[in-house]
Amino acid sequence: MENAGKPTPVLTARAAGLVGCSRCGRVHEQGVASCARCGSTLQSRDTLALQKVWAWWLAGLIAYIPANIYPMLRMIQFGRPHESSIMGGVIDLAQHGDLWVAFVVFFASIIIPIGKFVAIAYLAWSVKKGVQTRDIGRLHMYEVVEFIGRWSMIDVFVVAILTALLQMDFIVTVSPGIAAFSFTVSVVCTMISAQSFDPRTIWDAHERDA
Amino acid sequence: MNPIHAHRDQISPDGLIACPTCDALHKEASVPVGMSAKCVRCGHVLLRPRKSAMTQILMLAATAFILMCAGIFFPFLELQAGGRITRSSVFDAVLAFSDGYMMPIAFLLGALIIVVPLVRFVALMYVFAPMSLGHHPAKFAPGAFRLAERLSPWSMAEIFIVGVGVALIKVTGLATVLIGPAFWAFCGLVVVTVLKDTFMCKLTVWKTLENRRPS
Numbered sequence: 001m002e003n004a005g006k007p008t009p010v011l012t013a014r015a016a017g018l019v020g021c022s023r024c025g026r027v028h029e030q031g032v033a034s035c036a037r038c039g040s041t042l043q044s045r046d047t048l049a050l051q052k053v054w055a056w057w058l059a060g061l062i063a064y065i066p067a068n069i070y071p072m073l074r075m076i077q078f079g080r081p082h083e084s085s086i087m088g089g090v091i092d093l094a095q096h097g098d099l100w101v102a103f104v105v106f107f108a109s110i111i112i113p114i115g116k117f118v119a120i121a122y123l124a125w126s127v128k129k130g131v132q133t134r135d136i137g138r139l140h141m142y143e144v145v146e147f148i149g150r151w152s153m154i155d156v157f158v159v160a161i162l163t164a165l166l167q168m169d170f171i172v173t174v175s176p177g178i179a180a181f182s183f184t185v186s187v188v189c190t191m192i193s194a195q196s197f198d199p200r201t202i203w204d205a206h207e208r209d210a
Numbered sequence: 211m212n213p214i215h216a217h218r219d220q221i222s223p224d225g226l227i228a229c230p231t232c233d234a235l236h237k238e239a240s241v242p243v244g245m246s247a248k249c250v251r252c253g254h255v256l257l258r259p260r261k262s263a264m265t266q267i268l269m270l271a272a273t274a275f276i277l278m279c280a281g282i283f284f285p286f287l288e289l290q291a292g293g294r295i296t297r298s299s300v301f302d303a304v305l306a307f308s309d310g311y312m313m314p315i316a317f318l319l320g321a322l323i324i325v326v327p328l329v330r331f332v333a334l335m336y337v338f339a340p341m342s343l344g345h346h347p348a349k350f351a352p353g354a355f356r357l358a359e360r361l362s363p364w365s366m367a368e369i370f371i372v373g374v375g376v377a378l379i380k381v382t383g384l385a386t387v388l389i390g391p392a393f394w395a396f397c398g399l400v401v402v403t404v405l406k407d408t409f410m411c412k413l414t415v416w417k418t419l420e421n422r423r424p425s
Contacts, residue, residue, distance in 0.1 A: 010235075018223050027223040037416050039352050164298040165287060
C-alpha cells in the first residue's frame with residue numbers, strides 16, 4: 001500500500017452494522033448466532049478476550065519461574081548425578097563446542113518464552129489503552145507470537161527423547177526433572193493466551209484514530 | 211478485491227468478505243488461479259485459489275497419514291555403546307514422562323506428537339475426498355474442517371523432529387547413534403505438512419463447502 005503512513009478509511013463489518021466470521025470471512029446481519037458457512041459462533045468482538053489473555057498469561061508466567069530454577073533433566077553418569085536447568089543445558093552444549101545447537105536451544109527455550117510474555121503483555125496493554133500506532137507492526141507482532149510460540153516445546157521433546165534413549169543399562173541414565181513439567185505447563189498456557197487474543201481489536205485502535 | 215469505503219448506508223451482507231484478522235469489508239470478486247487477494251488494510255491473504263488444490267491436499271493428507279503411521283511404529287534412533295543397542299520409537303519418547311507426577315505430560319506429549327496430527331489428517335481426508343471427486347461434501351465436513359483448523363497449532367510433529375536433531379547432537383559424544391526409518395518418515399512428514407499448508411486456502415475451502423452443500 002502506497003499510503004502506509006495514514007490509516008485508510010476502510011469500512012469494517014462492525015461499523016457497517018454487520019458481523020464478520022473470524023474463521024471463514026462470511027458476513028452476517030447482526031444478531032445471527034452462528035455462521036451459516038462454517039458453523040462457528042459469531043461475535044463481532046470477543047469482549048472477554050483480554051481477560052482470558054491476561055489469565056492464561058499470568059498462569060504461564062507463574063509456571064515459567066520454577067521452570068528456570070529447577071533442573072530440566074537429571075543425568076547419572078558413571079554413578080555421579082548431574083542436574084541441569086534450562087540455562088545449564090545451553091551452557092553444556094556451548095562448552096561442547098556445539099554453538100549452533102546451543103543457540104537453537106537458547107532461542108527456543110529462553111528468548112521465545114520471554115519475548116512472548118513481553119509481546120502479549122504489550123499487545124494486551126496497547127489494545128486496552130487504545131495506543132495509536134501508525135504502522136501495522138502490532139499485527140505482525142501478533143502473527144509472529146502466534147506462529148513461534150509452539151517452538152518452545154523443543155526442549156521438552158529433547159528431554160523426552162534423551163530419557164527414552166538413555167535407559168538404565170547405559171553408562172548414562174537420564175530422567176526428566178520437575179522443570180520439564182512446569183515448562184510444558186508454561187508453554188501451553190502462553191499458547192492459549194495468544195490464541196485468546198482477538199486480532200480485530202488491534203485494528204479498532206486505528207479506527208478510533210481515523 | 212475491492213474495499214468498501216466508509217459510507218453509512220444499509221449494506222447487505224451478501225457478496226461481502228470480512229477479513230478474519232481485521233474485520234475490513236471487501237466486495238467478493240473472483241480471483242484468477244495462481245493469484246492471491248490480500249486484505250487492503252492488514253495484508254492478510256484472503257483468497258489464493260490454486261488449480262486442483264482439493265486433490266493435492268487430499269493426496270498430501272493421505273501421504274502424511276501413512277508417513278505418520280510409519281513414524282510411530284519404526285524406531286527413530288538407535289544407540290550403540292559397549293556392545294549394547296537400544297532402539298527408541300516415538301512411543302518410548304512419549305512414555306519417558308510416565309512416572310508419577312509427570313503422567314499428565316506423557317498424555318500431553320502423546321496428544322501433540324501422535325494423536326493430534328493423526329486426527330487432523332483423517333479429518334482433512336474426510337473433508338477433501340468427496341470434494342476432490344466432485345461430490346457433495348460429506349455430512350459432517352464443516353465440523354471436520356473446523357476441527358482440523360482448530361487443532362493446527364497443536365500439531366507438533368515438525369517441532370519433534372527438530373528436538374530429535376538436538377538430542378542427536380547431545381548424545382553423539384556418549385555412543386554411536388544410528389538414525390532409524392522413523393526419523394526419515396518424520397522428515398518427510400515435515401515437508402508434506404509444509405506443502406499442504408501452502409496449497410490450502412481456507413476461505414476458498416469454506417466457500418466451496420458452502421456452494422456444494424446438498425440442498
